[in-house]
Structures are given as structure tokens and as C-alpha cells.
Amino acid sequence: MLTYPKTELNKVKRGTKRAVYDVEQINHILDAGFIGFIGCNYNGKTITLPMAYGRIDNKVYLHGSLKNRMLLALIAAKEASMTVMHLDGLVLARSGLHHSVNYRSATLFASVRKVEDPEEKKTALKCVVDHMIPDRWETLRPMNTKELNATLVLEMEIQSASAKIRDEGVVDEKSDLELPIWAGIVPLKQVAKLPVRDALLPKQLKTPKHVVTYYKKNKT
């Protein structure tokens, strides 16, 4: 089992029994979503913004306009940290203190590089689009040079990471178990609703397989 070494930076300090350093488990968390939260230092203040990402092996790709303030700041800093979280349920305990959530959260620490090579940029952008919905890129009108030149692509190479996962029931004080207070889990899930066709689509154009597959996989 490949794991990220524990360092002062990635070591989980609170709730260590829920800490995960396993590369495969962390990759699973990354691959279950496509929006990450990235912090950057702006005039001494820390701002966090959501960004779409894609992953290939130990590389995570971000993109934006050439003037994207956050991407430019990360490129200048040569490093970045990103957190991805999936909320899986409300944990409703008998006391306020033991209320919690079930979740999977991963935090990456990465070196940052601006991607300049056009072919490498295309590969990165394909990865971001296919991360959002698998197998979409190959159905699209190919990206042209003007678009490629107007897109800033950033590669994060993961140097270190850790995750926290809570996936269990209510943990209450023994002395509270007799109380007539309802306790339990309310599972939460992000689901897809029926795809809505663009109004300008030709009537005969059917919903393609990759969209139907995504919908069926995520509808409940």
C-alpha cells in the first residue's frame, strides 16, 4: 500500500483515528468530485476559492483565463494546497457535542508549474472536462489555437497529502443512551437530475451515451 509520509505539514492533528495517508484512497476522494478549494495569499490575507480540477496520476490540473488572479498567484508561489470534500451525512447525536457529519475530505500539498506546451495543455483540459463527466471531450468540437492561447493551465504535482474520512453511526456518551432523544444518521448525496437539452439543439440529436450513463449512475 503506497502512502504519503507523515510530515509536520500533512499530519492530521485532530481526530487522528480518521486520518488517511493511503494514496489510492486519497485518489478515490479526488476522483469522486471535480471541484476543489484552493487557498491563496492575497496581500497578506488568505482567500479560498473553488476551482474545477482533473487528475492524472499524481498530477492535478487547474485552468482559467490568462488573467486569473488565483492561478497567477499560485504560479508565482510555485506551490499550492487544495482540499476536496464530499459530505455524506448528518450525524445527529443525543447531545450537541456529539453532532457530526460523515464525510470524505482530502488535502493536497503540491508543487506548481505553468503548462506551456500546447499538446500538454490539451491533455490537461481534456482531463478537466472528462473529470466533470467521463468521455465527453472526444465528442466536442476540437479546441482551436486561439482558445488554447487564451487559457492558462496549471499543473499541481502532489508532494504530500492526507485525508479524513468519517463513515460511521452516532457516537454518544454511554450515560445519554437511555434518554428519549432520537439519534441517527441522515445520509446526504449529490444526485443528478434529468439532463436539460439546450433549446437550440436539432430535434433529431439524441442524448449521447456518456450523458445518459452519467445520469443513470448519479440519479439516486
Added chain:
Amino acid sequence: MLTYPKTELNKVKRGTKRAVYDVEQINHILDAGFIGFIGCNYNGKTITLPMAYGRIDNKVYLHGSLKNRMLLALIAAKEASMTVMHLDGLVLARSGLHHSVNYRSATLFASVRKVEDPEEKKTALKCVVDHMIPDRWETLRPMNTKELNATLVLEMEIQSASAKIRDEGVVDEKSDLELPIWAGIVPLKQVAKLPVRDALLPKQLKTPKHVVTYYKKNKT
């Protein structure tokens, strides 16, 4: 209409037509969730972590253990920024460039204060629990002094904020509209599944109204 003044800090730089400074709209985004992403500076590196929050007027409350590294860092810094995002849909365009997501995202800039007064701490913790699921706190075993003393409570007073909202269909290049490529929206939503009772609950204890109401409101 009350709005946050635009400053160098909160002004949306990219996609300004989607920028929102209206206090009520930003509060709506905050109240639609209870997990925020907070950045903090740790030895010169920026780390973002998810935290549960609750809101009362222009105050946002966080809590954790007395040793919570992030909360202690925010108290020391006397300021914090938090971002809350709701993902509402995939925007599948005819070209890679115009792929996007529908979302509501708010970023707050706040002054930070440690809450010391026990009654004020209780009010803040009630707010955090009831933000997760309304009307729960009053059904719980009251918090005791030992628990209260073991909980760090932080108040963020919002000084400035901005939001971005995308809530529209596909925006493609005119020259791409004739292409035989499927385009449209896949709406996404966080839903609640059927509540799972704690195994140790007495059989006669029915699911309370606030849990049933939450489930019914969020099941689809």
C-alpha cells in the same frame, strides 16, 4: 437593498456580470449550507479546511476543540475568510472552453473574536446545530459545563463579502450552434436519503418532526 461596498479585497475580478454584493442574497447562500471552506496560513503555507458554521445576522460561528489548530490561528490573526459553494449543475457546451458549472458561491471577509461568555457560547453552538438541521437543539440533552469548557467557539463578524452565481443555460459560440454535438445542463442537487435510526434507540421512539421535515424538504 443592502449591499457590501466593493473594495480591492472583495471585488470579483473575473466574470463580473455574475458578481453579487447584495447582503440578502449572500445570506441566502450561507443559509443553504453549513460547511464552509476556511483558509489559514500555516508556517507561510496556505491550507484550506472545511468547517461547520452557523449564522446569526452578520455573525458566523465556528467551533472545535480547544486545541484546534485552525481556529487558534484565526483567533491569533484576528481575521478570517470563508467560502461557501453550492454546485447546481454541469454546463455541457459544444466546445471544451464553454464548459462550466451552475453554482452559488459566497466569500466572506470577517474580523474574528473568541467567544468566552458561556451563554453566548451556547447560543453560538445552538446556531451551528440548528443550521445543520433546523429545530434540533431544543430536543437535545442540554450541554453541560464540562463540554462547554472543552469547546472553542469563534465568532466571525462579516466586514465584507461577495458572491458569484451562475444560473443559466449553455453559452456557445454562434459558429458552433450548427454542430451535431449535444449540449445542455445536468442539474445537480444534494439530497437527503431516508434517516437511519441509531441501533440503540428504544423501539417506541418515533422519528421526530424536525427530522421528518428535513427529510421531506430535501429528499428530491
